Amino acid sequence: MPATRELHLNVNLLGGLGEHPGAWRWPGTDPLSFLHVDRYVEAAVVAERGTLDAVFLADSPGIVQDIHTLPPYNGLEPTLVLTAIARATERIGLIGTASTSYNEPYNVARRFMTLDLISHGRVAWNAVTTYNSASARNFGGTEPTREQRYSRGNEFVDVVRALWTSWQPGALIADEVTGQFADPDRIRPIEHVGEHFTVRGALTLPPSEQGYPVIYQAGGGVEGRDLAGRTADAVFSAAVDEQDARTNAAAIRRAALGYGRAPDSIIILPGLRTSVASTEREAVQRREALRDLADQTGVLKGLATKLRVDAGALHLDHPVPPQLLTEVHGPAGPGEDTLLRQARQGSTVRELLRAFGPGHLVAVGTPEHVADTIERWFSSGAADGFNLMPDTLHDGLPDFVDHVIPILRRRGLFRTGYRGTTLREHYGLPVPVPARPVALAG
């Protein structure tokens, strides 16, 4: 870990388009970006120009949005897109999401280690337990309970990590003279027999330049924080309120402490939705122009899903009917705690949409204003940085890189060049030391 705290910034590539639901209709934007890997690669090249820590891809194995008016953010499979990005970039980290509820650990371990080897140690796996019935319908139909999802998720991460360390130091020999390729005694079957998985084997692959991929977790609630505290190097969180973000970060760090880990070793990055322009007024106008392109029915459905209410019951200029809110079975994430609170306090649906959108902090304004927001949350301990969500990748991301990053650099907050080549080096995380098998000495 570096002695001083460092600011970390990823960019969330969201369908190759950007965060705003109007982005796919924005002038100059390729409306089919979600299908075109070149759009993702172009954005990653811009992000690398800004020395961002990583690009980030969310995922869910099902159509979760209103496809009538919105392109899917999760069309192309993340590790395949990241492989293309790996070949077109040199330093930037590559974070891919894979669900622990709808995958098998051996496949995830192998896929992400393959990508980590291809990219020479630039990868992170974002482990999510996935809460949506659209995905459940593609895997047998019934949605697991939260308890089942987290029980499986915890075991899943343990199996993946065990597989990633199944090749011990010295396992790979490749000595052309003696003809010995590997030491089978140092390739250790993990022999895992648990409640959810039975996995005997070792992985087909040795460790990468960074040991193995960085582990991310994205999820709210007590169970999500517990999973993060136990297993994650970094967390993608959601918060719109600075105090909520601080409380959430403190809870994750407490969970880590409970597992004997250094609380500050976990990097906590909330989402930050940005619209940048040279004046405050232009930035607001940009946001309004994007809003005019976004179909409000789709946006309304998104809010209704978060509140677990029927979209048909929501009217823009009225509060959410309070009798519906009492039926909510508990919020999913920290951003949603605040959303629910404000809905209960009687904010209109329009006000809720403006303030929350997809549940992340919004910064609309001049580059200085956006840099101030980042600095404020970083300095107060509400965040170690952000998973940036520019309104559009087409011009919103280049504007961020060309106008906000230089301010952060001038303030001494952000790197001017990459220190190393691996994602662990960008994050100041040590290379994990794999457990040595008991039978092996030295």
Ligand SMILES: Cc1cc2nc3c(=O)[nH]c(=O)nc-3n(C[C@H](O)[C@H](O)[C@H](O)COP(=O)(O)O)c2cc1C
């Ligand atoms: C910031 C954030 C990002 C998330 N990204 C994804 C994602 O890309 N794919 C996914 O399936 N679930 C994602 N989730 C959902 C979580 O894995 C989890 O299912 C959700 O937070 C519901 O909370 P719970 O599991 O604690 O009930 C995300 C959650 C949060 C808070």
